[in-house]
Amino acid sequence: MRELPDLVPRHAESVVCEALDDTRVVLVNGARQAGKSTLTRLAAGRRSNAVTRLLDDPATLDAAKQDPTDFVRHEDLMVIDEIQLAPELLRPIKVVVDLDPTPGRFLLTGSSRVLALRDLPDALPGRMEVIELWPFSQGEIAGEPDRFIDAAFRHGPEISHSSSLRRRDYLERLVIGGFPEAVRRSPRRRTAFFDSYLSTLIERDVLRLASIERRGEMFKLLRLLAGRAGGLLVPGTLAGQSGIPRTTLVRYLELLSTVFLTKTIPAWSSGQTRRAIGTPKLAFVDTGVACHLIGQDPVRLGEPGGAAGSMVENFVVMELARQLTWSEERGRLYHYRTKDKVEVDAVIETPDGRVIGVEVKAGATVRAEDLAGLRNLAGTLGDRFIAGFVLYTGQQTLPFGDKFRALPLDALWRLAP
Known part of the structure; x- marks a missing residue:
């Protein structure tokens, strides 16, 4: 097998970018360590005003839980990594994209099958596309x-x-x-x-x-x-x-x-x-x-x-x-x-x-x-x-x-x- 470059092109990148062009919320779901964060960083890099929130960071997670409505307030693309750690963010996200249905507002990642979580609120029907990311093919x-x-x-x-x-x-x-x-x-x-x-x-x-x-x-x-x-x-x-x-x-x-x-x-x-x-x-x-x-x-x-x-x-x-x-x-x-x-x-x-x-x-x-x-x-x-x-x-x-x-x-x- 060949030696891997530092950054391996993923087939899913074009799928994610295509979804952001016509869908308000895109969720990249997959196993931990499969490369979701790298993929979403590359996709977000195409937007000059994109911001990224990493819920693995304790301070960021605390802010999300304390005031989820303010946390998701942003005029351009927002990337939220490991959304399953704060499922209470999904309802404020729904409100944001209902008020402004512009495509490409949120790019989420999850290391659990987010839609299967029992404490999940309204799962953004008609507003969210789910893309699965597996380990390297x-x-x-x-x-x-x-x-x-x-x-x-x-x-x-x-x-x-x-x-x-x-x-x-x-x-x-x-x-x-x-x-x-x-x-x-x-x-x-x-x-x-x-x-x-x-x-x-x-x-x-x-x-x-x-x-x-x-x-x-x-x-x-x-x-x-x-x-x-x-x-x-x-x-x-x-x-x-x-x-x-x-x-x-x-x-x-x-x-x-x-x-x-x-x-x-x-x-x-x-x-x-x-x-x-x-x-x-x-x-x-x-x-x-x-x-x-x-x-x-x-x-x-x-x-x-x-x-x-x-x-x-x-x-x-x-x-x-x-x-x-x-x-x-x-x-x-x-x-x-x-x-x-x-x-x-x-x-x-x-x-x-x-x-x-x-x-x-x-x-x-x-x-x-x-x-x-x-x-x-x-x-x-x-x-x-x-x-x-x-x-x-x-x-x-x-x-x-x-x-x-x-x-x-x-x-x-x-x-x-």
């Missing part, structure tokens, strides 16, 4: 286009790509993950970062959001979840394995999603009602964190009994989730699983009903039977099915019929539309 790290989704919908099975990367190269990437601080560090120092990051997140954010009876339970659950990354999220099963009561465990799972440690991938089906009751899959927002929790480096991951399969799947799914925040094609991310346990790791559906399917293989070879889930999905969808891809750790594009291709995994970030 592989394209951002490598300086590549990151447009696989757009290329897949535009060109379908005509895509062709070759790669020089091998299986070990991919395992190294997913162990590093995408947090800027982790990407820049050596393996030993990266371990220290992950330890500190998780401890701070649990102590600072999770415990602030809810009363946790036993702190150790949360770390135990995190390690259990990391070992099940890419699997179905069944609270009853997890409760039995962890010894945590089911109602408590469901609350913990909600908290981990709220602070952007985990993400659920809903089940796809041909009917909206069935989607709502389908079992979701679990993904970790960052595979570096997940690998740290299970204690596996690239060598251990690649050994028999290692977690390469589940971690490579998690890696691909989250790269797709990142891309959906900036791709031209608007789509939603699902997984597919029939009652007969025929599966597709990732399904992306656009609002007009077009679909691509992505199966993930941690190995360097692909067999015809590896496409069983994709063929099943194609049969269900008919003409709505654009193409099915197996992303694998080999180096060549392999055809498997009219609508199916196996592609080297780095096609995810190296393809352009």
Whole structure:
């Protein structure tokens, strides 16, 4: 991997600037240490009279709580960092933008899913756009286009790509993950970062959001979840394995999603009602964190009994989730699983009903039977099915019929539309 420059261009910057041009309030939501403050500073730098308020500063936070109405008074763009620390600011912000509906009045950041906070007042309906910022994508790290989704919908099975990367190269990437601080560090120092990051997140954010009876339970659950990354999220099963009561465990799972440690991938089906009751899959927002929790480096991951399969799947799914925040094609991310346990790791559906399917293989070879889930999905969808891809750790594009291709995994970030 290349050495990172001091400032890595983010694909989301253009999305944020575009939103500020026509929306009164823009919220950038994402994990701590993902680069939200840097991104918003760059976006605000385009406005000569912008001001920034950092709620991590105790004096600034106190001022926000003491007089929220005066705090948000400003004639141009105001950036408020970590808005979840002072949700009482949202009502005065609503008043300001109702009196003056000029676009680009407030740029907010949050390290929790602000709209999910229980003590949140009126959530600015119709006045606020929410943009998710994830840790670095592989394209951002490598300086590549990151447009696989757009290329897949535009060109379908005509895509062709070759790669020089091998299986070990991919395992190294997913162990590093995408947090800027982790990407820049050596393996030993990266371990220290992950330890500190998780401890701070649990102590600072999770415990602030809810009363946790036993702190150790949360770390135990995190390690259990990391070992099940890419699997179905069944609270009853997890409760039995962890010894945590089911109602408590469901609350913990909600908290981990709220602070952007985990993400659920809903089940796809041909009917909206069935989607709502389908079992979701679990993904970790960052595979570096997940690998740290299970204690596996690239060598251990690649050994028999290692977690390469589940971690490579998690890696691909989250790269797709990142891309959906900036791709031209608007789509939603699902997984597919029939009652007969025929599966597709990732399904992306656009609002007009077009679909691509992505199966993930941690190995360097692909067999015809590896496409069983994709063929099943194609049969269900008919003409709505654009193409099915197996992303694998080999180096060549392999055809498997009219609508199916196996592609080297780095096609995810190296393809352009």
